Amino acid sequence: MAITVEARAKANAVETYLHVLYALILRDMRTRFGSSLWGYGVVVLWPCVHVFVLIAIYTFQKMPVPLGDNRPLFFATGAVPVLMFQYISREVMKSVVMNRPLTYYPQVKLFDLIFSRILVEIVTGFLSLLVVCGVLVSIGVDPRPHDPFLAVCGYLTAILLGIGLGAINVSIISFFPGWLIGYALFSIIVYITSGVIFMPSYMPEKIYYWLKFNPVLQLSEWMRSAYYPSAVLQIDFLYVIMCALTCLTIGLFALKTVVGKTSA
Template sequence: MSILILIHSIAGRTPPYGESSPLFYATGLVPTLTFMYISRFMGLSLVMNRAMLAFPVVKTLDVMTGRACLEIIASCITLTVIMLILWGTGQNPWPVDLERAVDAYLSVVVLAFGCGTLVGVIVMFFPLMVTIWQITLVCLYISSGTMFVASNLPDKYAYILAYNPLVQCVEWMRTAFYESYSDKLVNPAYVLSFGFGTLLFGLVVERFFRRRMRET
């Protein structure tokens, strides 16, 4: 994450908002990469730790939740380091609206946990889902608005992109750092509904196919 921020900063581009290129790109990269890492490793957790499922005391949700916790902790550490680096280089990494920034970050975690749960369960029956999800993550990264301002696009394109909940998370995070940033694409209810919806669907699938998952 730090390397990506450094690359975009060295490129010398003027940030669309604010005076700090590293801060602008960080507000996009933090939610995007947090989602990607948590959901990706949750999706791989059951396949990578299949042997653990041989023990009756170990549940599939234990494996996925444990992996999610590790990635969340790693993400928080990375976020802290980035803020310290920005602060150490004379920039202000503190959001204008701290509560909104925290809400956006926690919503990213919910979204990632939900998608990761669903992908992790599907992978046990359909291994090709690993490749499909990797490609999907690349597409989500490109279209997330990390490197551009989605709300500045023509409305017909901006609102299509907003169906991607990750776009809304990036926009949500940036509204917490820039007072003049438009929140027209931000719908917290949509992001949380998507996250909890995928989580519920993943839990239902896991419940109905729990025994078969252990036998595969």
């Protein structure tokens, strides 16, 4: 009988947590995107617009693509993992800034705000990826990678790195609210040096050596290596994964400190 009561209590706790998570996700989507699907559709399409603006610029300027002969595929393979990383790492931080008052409710924890926003961003990013692939197919470009497993691993690593840096950002902004603007400037630098619009491996070796310390650059090369095996890109897979896991570990420990200070 005691076991039954304990099991029922655990089931109720899980059900309550799922209800809280659902409410946070629903509130997040309604406050950010509006009550209609059009608002959410704009957010899904925004990364796609980013990719196709780059394609349009290179097409109208008649600039040669750095790798291969397909402009849409080149920019899409570089931009998708980079944008996925940037959106998660930024929006996780913004979720805490916007929804901090919700933690006054005993059912809502700081981690719940972060986890709900991560789920929203992963789903949004995946829908954006489907839209990009659909547009590529409609214009006659085959979006299937030469090595699907390598492409999926690169995409998942971009998500993991975004979550890790997002957790660190939450800890920083808890002490320095101005970091929201600081990280925006930092993101611009990361994007410019990530290799979305150029091939880093074509640069002088001394410059390329230092650029490769940017794990986001290696993420774009990771994805491109799945589509352009003949390019023979040299990616330090262990370095990128360790960067993601290190960021996640530091972020979780820092969040524990932030939660402890808040509760105190």
